[in-house]
Amino acid sequence: MAEIVLDKVTKQYPDGAVAVKDVDIEIADGEFIILVGPSGCGKSTTLNMIAGLEDITSGELRIGGERVNERAPKDRDIAMVFQSYALYPHMTVKENMAFPLRLAKVDNATVEKKVRDAAEILDLTQHLDRKPSNLSGGQRQRVAMGRAIVRSPKAFLMDEPLSNLDAKLRVQMRTSVSRLQKQLGTTTVYVTHDQTEAMTLGDRVVVMRGGAVQQVGAPQFLYDHPANLFVAGFIGSPSMNFVPAGLENGVLRSALGDVPLTDRVRGLLAGADAPREVIMGLRPEHFEDARLVEEHLRGGGVTFTSNVDVLESMGSDKFAYFSLSGEQATSQELAELAADAGSADVPGGGVSLVTRISAASTATEGEQAEIWFDADKVQLFDPDTGRNLTYSTE
Amino acid sequence: MSHALTTETKEKPGPSPKAKAALSEGKKAERRLGLLLCAPAILVMAAVAGWPIIYSVWLSLQRFDLKFPDRVEFVGLDNYVTVLSNSYWWNAMWITIVITVVSVLIELVLGMALALIMHRTLVGRGIVRTSSLIPYGIVTVVAAFSWRYAWTPGTGYLAEIVAGGEPVLTEKIPAVMVVILAEIWKTTPFMALLLMAGLALVPDDLLKAAAMDGANAWQRFIKVMVPVMKPAILVALLFRTLDAFRIFDNLFVLTGGSQGTSSVSMITYNNLIKGLNLGIGSTMSVLIFIAVAIIAFIFIKLFGTAAPGSDNGRR
Numbered sequence: 001m002a003e004i005v006l007d008k009v010t011k012q013y014p015d016g017a018v019a020v021k022d023v024d025i026e027i028a029d030g031e032f033i034i035l036v037g038p039s040g041c042g043k044s045t046t047l048n049m050i051a052g053l054e055d056i057t058s059g060e061l062r063i064g065g066e067r068v069n070e071r072a073p074k075d076r077d078i079a080m081v082f083q084s085y086a087l088y089p090h091m092t093v094k095e096n097m098a099f100p101l102r103l104a105k106v107d108n109a110t111v112e113k114k115v116r117d118a119a120e121i122l123d124l125t126q127h128l129d130r131k132p133s134n135l136s137g138g139q140r141q142r143v144a145m146g147r148a149i150v151r152s153p154k155a156f157l158m159d160e161p162l163s164n165l166d167a168k169l170r171v172q173m174r175t176s177v178s179r180l181q182k183q184l185g186t187t188t189v190y191v192t193h194d195q196t197e198a199m200t201l202g203d204r205v206v207v208m209r210g211g212a213v214q215q216v217g218a219p220q221f222l223y224d225h226p227a228n229l230f231v232a233g234f235i236g237s238p239s240m241n242f243v244p245a246g247l248e249n250g251v252l253r254s255a256l257g258d259v260p261l262t263d264r265v266r267g268l269l270a271g272a273d274a275p276r277e278v279i280m281g282l283r284p285e286h287f288e289d290a291r292l293v294e295e296h297l298r299g300g301g302v303t304f305t306s307n308v309d310v311l312e313s314m315g316s317d318k319f320a321y322f323s324l325s326g327e328q329a330t331s332q333e334l335a336e337l338a339a340d341a342g343s344a345d346v347p348g349g350g351v352s353l354v355t356r357i358s359a360a361s362t363a364t365e366g367e368q369a370e371i372w373f374d375a376d377k378v379q380l381f382d383p384d385t386g387r388n389l390t391y392s393t394e
Numbered sequence: 395m396s397h398a399l400t401t402e403t404k405e406k407p408g409p410s411p412k413a414k415a416a417l418s419e420g421k422k423a424e425r426r427l428g429l430l431l432c433a434p435a436i437l438v439m440a441a442v443a444g445w446p447i448i449y450s451v452w453l454s455l456q457r458f459d460l461k462f463p464d465r466v467e468f469v470g471l472d473n474y475v476t477v478l479s480n481s482y483w484w485n486a487m488w489i490t491i492v493i494t495v496v497s498v499l500i501e502l503v504l505g506m507a508l509a510l511i512m513h514r515t516l517v518g519r520g521i522v523r524t525s526s527l528i529p530y531g532i533v534t535v536v537a538a539f540s541w542r543y544a545w546t547p548g549t550g551y552l553a554e555i556v557a558g559g560e561p562v563l564t565e566k567i568p569a570v571m572v573v574i575l576a577e578i579w580k581t582t583p584f585m586a587l588l589l590m591a592g593l594a595l596v597p598d599d600l601l602k603a604a605a606m607d608g609a610n611a612w613q614r615f616i617k618v619m620v621p622v623m624k625p626a627i628l629v630a631l632l633f634r635t636l637d638a639f640r641i642f643d644n645l646f647v648l649t650g651g652s653q654g655t656s657s658v659s660m661i662t663y664n665n666l667i668k669g670l671n672l673g674i675g676s677t678m679s680v681l682i683f684i685a686v687a688i689i690a691f692i693f694i695k696l697f698g699t700a701a702p703g704s705d706n707g708r709r
Contacts, residue, residue, distance in 0.1 A: 053602050074608040086603035090621040099617075100607035147607065 002064030002154040003029045004050060004187060009059035011045050011211075019045040021211045022059070030185045032178075034202035036192055037234070038340035042211035043191045044159055050189060051157050052076050064154060074103075079148035083160040085140045087132040087147075093119075094128040097146045104151070118146045121180070138169050145180065155187040162197065174200060195235050199223070207231045209336070225393065229386035230333040232281050232379065238319070238354045239337070242329040244383070245280040252378070254280055255326035255351045257304050262376040265390055272389040274380065279329045281379040284319070287355035289363055290370035303372045306353075311365045320363055320371070322353040333386045447683070453676035460670035473677040482661060483678070489570060490657040494638040497577040501634060502627075504578065505585030512586065513593045530583040538647035541576045545648075566653040573655070576644045581637070585630055592626020593619070632693040636686055658682050 004027040011020040020042040027033050035043040048054040050061060052073035061069050068076050079100070087096050094115055101111045119125045122142040132140055141161060148156055161177070162170045178201055181188050192198055198205045199219040207214040207222065207230070215227040219235075226232035232240050245254035250266065252259040259280070261269065290303045312319040328351055355371055363369035380389040457469045477483050508526055515522045529537065544550040547559045562568040596619050604614045620627070642659040649655045651664065662682060666675025 051602075051606060053605065073602075073605045074610065078606070080603065080606040082599045082603055084597065084599045086597065086599035088600065088604075088618060088622075090624070099604075103608040103613065147603075 002187060003027055003031075004155060004189065005060075005062040006046070006050070007060040007062065009046070009049060009061060010057050011042070011049060011054060012057040019211050020049070023208075023211075023213055025206055025213065025216065027187060027189065030187055032181050032188045032190065032201060032203045034190045034192060034198040034205045035208060036195060036198035036205055037208035037214075038336065039193060040210075041208040043193075043208050045211075046208070047080075047157050047159055047189060047191045050155075051078060051080050077151075077153050078155045078157060079151055079153040080157040080159065081144045081148050081161045083163055085132075085144040085161075085164075087140055087143055089132055092129050092131055093124060093135070093143050093146075096132065096143055097150050100147060100151045114150045115146075118150045121149070121183075122146050137165050138173060141165060141173060145177070149180070149184065149186075152184075153186070155189065156181075158188065158190045160192055161190075163192070163194070177201065196237060199235065205235075207234060209234075209333075225391060226281075226379070226388055227391055228333065228388055229279065229281075229331055229381045230337065232381065232388065233334060233337040236283060238284050238356075240379075241282045241284065241353050241355075242334060242381075243280045243282070243324075243351050243353070244327050244329045245278055245380075247274060247276050247278055247380075252278075252280055252380075255324040256280075256353075256373070257302050259302050259375050259378060262300070262378075264376055265378060265380070268390040268392055269380065272387075272391075274389045275382055275384070277383060278389065279331065279334075279381040279383050281381060282373060282377065284354045284356040286377040287320075287357060287371050287373045289357045289361035290372040291362070292358050292360060293372045298372060300376060301372050301374045303370055305368055305370050308363050308365050308367060308369050311363060313359070315359065317359050318357050318361055318363070320355045320357055320361075320369065322355070322371075324351040324353060326351050328352075329383070331381075331383045331386055450676040450679055453672050454680045456673050458671070458673040458676075460672060469673075473673050474681075477674060477677050477681065482656075483658075485654050486656045486658045486661045489655060490639060490641065490659075493570065493574055493577065493641055493657065494635060497574045497581075497638050498631060498634050500574075500578050501582045501585045502631065504582045505589050505630070508582060508586035509589035509593055512590055526586065527583045529580050530587075532580075534580060534643045535647055537580055538576060538644045541572065541579075541644075542648050545572055563649055564653065566655055569649045569653060569655050573641075573644050573648055576648065577638065577641065580644070581634060585634055588630035588633065589623070589626060592623035592630070595626060596622045628693060628697050632690065635689055635693070639686060639689065640682070658685070 004025075006023050006025045006027075009020060009023045010018065012018045023042075023046055025033070035046060037043050045054060049056050050063075052068070052071060052075075056069050060067055063076060063078070088099065091099065097115045097118055098111050101114060106114075115128070116125070119128055122145060124139065124142055124146060127135060127139060127143075132143065135143065141164075144161065158177075162173050165173060174197060177190075190197075190201060192201075198207075202219060204217060205219050205222055206216045209230050215222060215231045217225075222231060222235050226235060226240075229242070233242070243254050243256060245252040245259070247269075250261050252261065290298070293301070306322045306324060308320050309323055310319075310321040312321075355373075357363065357371070361369075378390070381387065382389055454473055455468060455470060456466060457472070458466050512519070512523050512526065542550075542563065544552040545557070545563050547553045547557075547561050553559060553562065557568075560568075562572055600618055600622065601614055604618045609617060640659050641657045642663065645651060645655060645657055645660055651657075651660045656664070658678065659682065662675055662678040665671050665678060669675070
């Protein structure tokens with residue numbers, strides 16, 4: 001067990017392309033940290049550099065206080081779980097799990113014991129003599145985990161270990177990965193493109209984009225206090241709504257109507273040197289059916305009326321979708337997020353809005369609904385730099 | 395989870411007898427169509443391969459020497475007794491086996507090295523691959539003549555440099571070694587090509603995982619790469635062994651079968667075409683056929699080589 005420190009780590013390929021740029025991350029001993037971001041953001045490259053499967057162009061990587069830049073993967077004492085599981089097809093489950101121990105020339109009795117123990121933890125005991133080709137996806141995934149844990153390495157690296165599983169099993173395995181990590185207390189670096197996994201698994205989350213770290217923090221902190229437009233849009237499902245707004249005399253003029261700045265927002269904006277045109281960000285759960293909001297609370301927010309495009313009832317609450325007239329919020333970050341979500345070419349004239357309202361709401365599809373939102377929850381972003389103008393650490 | 399699965403399958407209602415009958419009816423029609431579609435190929439194969447095989451078996455059971463066309467008669471297995479009790483035949487058999495085993499083993503090692511180089515090369519991949527395939531692209535007879543001139547004292551540089559002016563092709567063992575060398579030079583690229591296809595079967599992640607598990611380069615090669623690409627290696631070996639067993643052209647040009655360097659194909663040719671002895675010649679060709687069949691059987695049944703074209707997922 002050990003802490004892992006990435007100190008200005010950069011990866012540049014011979015053709016000049018920079019995959020990872022000046023990444024600084026300090027991972028504490030026993031911490032579960034998630035690298036998350038859209039494909040091509042450099043998260044896997046970062047993981048491979050920690051593993052030793054990719055050379056580090058510049059910067060320093062320290063594991064347990066020692067510089068390991070030049071060490072071969074096998075000398076770093078870390079184990080890795082691959083997306084494809086990378087099980088050896090010619091070996092049985094037992095042989096697969098024993099492989100790292102055999103290579104380390106551990107004696108037979110110890111190998112036997114460690115494999116049994118790992119198999120027990122992962123509920124693989126009855127499959128030990130089977131070949132990987134005869135196992136289900138979930139079982140293969142567990143064998144891959146087993147191969148990693150038998151050695152009791154300094155750290156686990158996991159490269160999208162759950163993305164080849166079907167949705168239901170993924171949720172189940174997510175819990176067991178989390179439990180296993182807690183049980184073993186081994187430093188774990190986990191790469192995923194799925195923000196739900198990032199939110200639910202990690203002690204801390206590192207959001208990456210284009211090879212650079214955007215923000216590092218606890219899941220809830222990233223959700224509540226995104227440092228920029230990219231993090232705001234990436235974390236959360238359904239994602240944050242972005243509406244262009246003009247800042248005039250302490251009032252935000254937008255497609256949702258005029259939004260007065262609350263004291264909190266005004267205070268934060270004062271030090272932020274805000275431009276006149278901003279992007280207003282609102283989480284879906286900060287909306288509510290106006291009829292269900294008590295009178296004395298209404299004053300703290302803004303009410304607008306619009307036609308409900310689509311209404312999805314989730315049982316516990318409802319998602320109401322609106323399209324408002326006016327310009328869509330545009331910025332490089334938002335375009336990237338849309339491209340990653342595959343919605344870049346979806347025609348969307350005007351501002352589309354997702355709201356999460358109470359299940360008790362009587363709003364109906366195709367009819368007008370009166371929707372209220374909390375003006376104090378508004379986050380404002382600079383459309384050019386993407387910076388969160390209302391960022392605070394409290 | 396598995397418990398839930400089994401109960402699920404149990405609850406599934408079995409197919410009704412009627413549906414079963416309909417299914418087998420459909421299967422039957424499918425099978426008929428399959429046979430019908432295969433029929434043209436089977437007819438062609440029967441005409442060009444089946445009939446000659448049957449005819450040569452028939453010839454091998456007769457005394458049939460074109461020098462004495464009046465004395466053709468059925469002699470049963472006499473020809474086989476004659477051939478199998480003949481020291482020339484057994485000498486040729488041993489020469490063939492030595493050439494086959496030695497050349498195929500060396501080709502396997504060199505071919506694997508070449509395949510790894512071709513697989514790993516990042517710069518000038520096309521040039522490396524093309525240039526290493528040149529020997530395979532040259533007509534064997536042409537290549538064999540070049541080798542012969544190279545080893546002939548007076549005209550050849552190899553005879554001068556390596557053999558010190560000795561006529562190596564006039565002595566049995568050196569001549570066989572030269573033949574083996576020519577074979578290796580010629581067909582290693584083919585081996586490399588087949589093995590490279592096998593290398594492509596080894597997922598990168600597997601090698602990365604092995605590196606993480608603590609394997610060095612040699613352990614990764616022996617413990618992961620080779621077992622995973624075993625099917626490709628066996629197919630390559632099978633192809634090359636069968637090919638090498640029929641060696642004819644290199645020998646024909648390099649030694650002409652002198653000094654007891656004939657292979658089985660060579661003495662078959664001498665008996666059948668030069669000697670006009672259809673009976674003995676056919677007997678020998680049937681024996682070669684049997685030997686080749688045994689090699690193929692050993693590879694496919696004992697080593698579990700997937701027969702080329704039948705990808706049954708046995709890996």
